[in-house]
Amino acid sequence: MIVVHHLENSRSQRILWLLEELALPYELRLYRRDPETMLAPAALRAVHPLGKSPVISDGERVVAESAVIIEYLLDHYGEGRLRPAPATPAYDDYRYWLHFAEGSVMPYLVMKLVFRKVETGPMPFFVRPIARRIAAEVGRQFIDPNVQQIVAYIDVWLQQHRWFAGEELSAADIQMSFVMEALASQEALCAPYPAVQAYVQAMRARPAYQRALQRGGPLDLQR
Template identity: 50%
Template sequence: MITLHHLNNSRSQRILWFLEELGVPYQIQRYQRDSLTMLAPVELQKIHPLGKSPVLVDGDLTLAESGAIIEYLQEVYDEQEVFKPTDLRARQEYRYWLHYAEGSLMPLLVMKLVLNRLGLPPVPWVIRPLAGAIGKGVQKGYLDKQIATHRNYLEQHLNKSAWFVGNAFSAADIQMSFPLEAMAGRGGLDECPQLQNFLQRVHARPAYQRALEQGGPFIMPE
């Protein structure tokens, strides 16, 4: 049976969601972040050397990286190809969004999370004011502009189609959900009705709701 090593408030939430969409049997091994550092517990290093989540174990196969896990689950368990387009050109677009989510978009949002926390513990109190000011300066002068470019790009894309690959829901939408959750919390989606609508439709899916029941509350760190 599949085992998902699930860290709270992490990328593993979308793997849990995909397992629910697929309807395959699985079990969860739960882990909790350190409340101060927000880091994963060292116990995860026993499952994968990097100590990150998600990690999926299926028989003698251990997989990390959410994009790789999603591709594996789709190839092995989505026999009818419900979650992957059949058209060759659409498949290329599907592949693009699977890589774009973590390759281009998520690094900016992780950087914003780090810069937001420079003025907070565990940064030593004596340098918190300076560190916080540096963090705000970098965000204002560089990072927020980059995030805005991506936000506008994604909003315009969803003006053309209901989902990221045409009008059919796919695993690419599952992969894209996490950075958009992060963008909503860190970059804001107030002027992006299409992206807001995307998240609302995602949250309304029965499988997404079941994943929340299985994994517990999902709160995106700001």
Template identity: 55%
Template sequence: MVVVHHLNNSRSQRVLWLLEELGVAYEIQRYQRDTRTMLAPPELKNVHPLGKSPVITDDGRVIAESGAIVEYLVERYGDGRLAPRAGTDERLRYTYWLHYAEGSALPPLLLKLVFDRIESGPMPFFVRPVARAIARQVKHSFITPQLQLHLDYLEAELGRSEWFVGNEFTAADIQMSFPLEAAALRGGLDRSRSRLYTFLQKIHSRPAYQRALERGGRYDFGPVQRS
């Protein structure tokens, strides 16, 4: 049976959602973040040397990295569902979004999280003005423009079709959910980008998404009405 090594309030929520969409039985091994550092606990290193989530085990295999997990589960359990047929233009687009989600969309969001903490976090008083000024400048000159660039791009892409690959929901939409949820929480995504906002509303209303939330526990990136 698939075991999801699930870190609370993390990207592994997507894996639970995918398994619910596929109707695959699974177990959850839960891990809690350190309340001070918000990092994963050291016990996860017993599963994978990097000690990060998501990671799954299945039939003696250990699979890490969100995109690799999605590809493995869809190939092994999908029976032709949630992915376009191999060799098609749609399959190429599907593969692109699987990798774009982590490779291009998430880095500016992670940078914003880091520099927000530098700007607002505790530090010795004599370095505070300099550190905060640098953080503000980096956000203004690089991070915010990058976030806007990606959000504009994604808004335009959803003008081409209902979902990211086409007019059929695929696992690429599951993979794309987390960067968009993170952008809605702290990256400037709001109702002004109506296609992206509608995308979030649609995925949050899916029964499989709701079942995954019930099993996964607290998930701050989930369905909340925002301005």
């Protein structure tokens, strides 16, 4: 039996969506974030030393890292679904977006979250003005322009492609889903990009996506 060690409100949502699209049976074990730090509980380290989510177990095998879990599940249970045939243009696009999510977007989104905490979180009063000024400048000069460039780039792609790898939904869409939800949670950022907005609506409309949210709990990426 596939067991998904699911951290609430996290990238693990991708794996639930994939399993629902594939209509595979799975057990969901829910882990709550620490309400103050938002970090995962120590119990996740009993599953994998890094204690991050998603992580799955399948018999004796433990698999971590979203894209690797996706490939593992498709290799073992996909039966050719949700992945274009290898060495085709659609497959090359599939693989690009599968890696783009964690390789090129998530680092900026995590940086944004961390620096926002520096701007708004508690700290000794004598360093506060300097720390906040630095955090704001890093956002303004480095993080925000990169995120804006990425959204514009995705929008151009989605004007020409229904899903990330072409006409058919693929697991690249599932890997990109957390990125798309994180971008969509910033309304002002996405307002000029109708293709991004239409894509997010199409993704959310899929019954399997909704079933995954029902099982795993809601995504609130503004927290």
